[in-house]
Amino acid sequence: SQQGEEDPQALSIQEGENATMNCSYKTSINNLQWYRQNSGRGLVHLILIRSNEREKHSGRLRVTLDTSKKSSSLLITASRAADTASYFCAITMDSNYQLIWGAGTKLIIKP
């Protein structure tokens, strides 16, 4: 079942601008992950944030988690054309680490 929902479904911005994508979910979680999928490729893990963390950084990526609102955001700063991809959030609810996926946000960076 799909428990994660991303918004927007699609986002088109100019190179150099910041891109923000949101993920909402319906249940308590162990952790939340963000993945990137380039066209025609498999998914690549970007960042994981645990339920007891509020913010995490990795290079130009910043992830926040608000467990009271059951939501997370992924911020990509100073976007580049190579950031064009679909971005998915995935939650794990229990110790078997089965991932429950959102529908993804398609990000287009215009040069």
Next chain:
Amino acid sequence: DTAVSQTPKYLVTQMGNDKSIKCEQNLGHDTMYWYKQDSKKFLKIMFSYNNKELIINETVPNRFSPKSPDKAHLNLHINSLELGDSAVYFCASSQMGLAEQFFGPGTRLTVL
């Protein structure tokens, strides 16, 4: 030195045929997965194996049968293919206890 590999990358076949997709990982992981991604990009878990044992088996038609000959391989056999089976199938692996999953490049299955 590809971490998770799948073959074939593309598979075009007629309705009613039987086909297999192979997956191999060289990461030493103990858990492997099969996912189906439909045309709207929804990613749905189909199966998961840990140390060659089935641990996740979502509501998938029994025409789909996974086989794990060893920890490094998880193959997917599909009998009596239907039009609705057309999708991209992804294999992934992880180490139990660690949440990050590593994905293969996908197999685009088209059933005519």
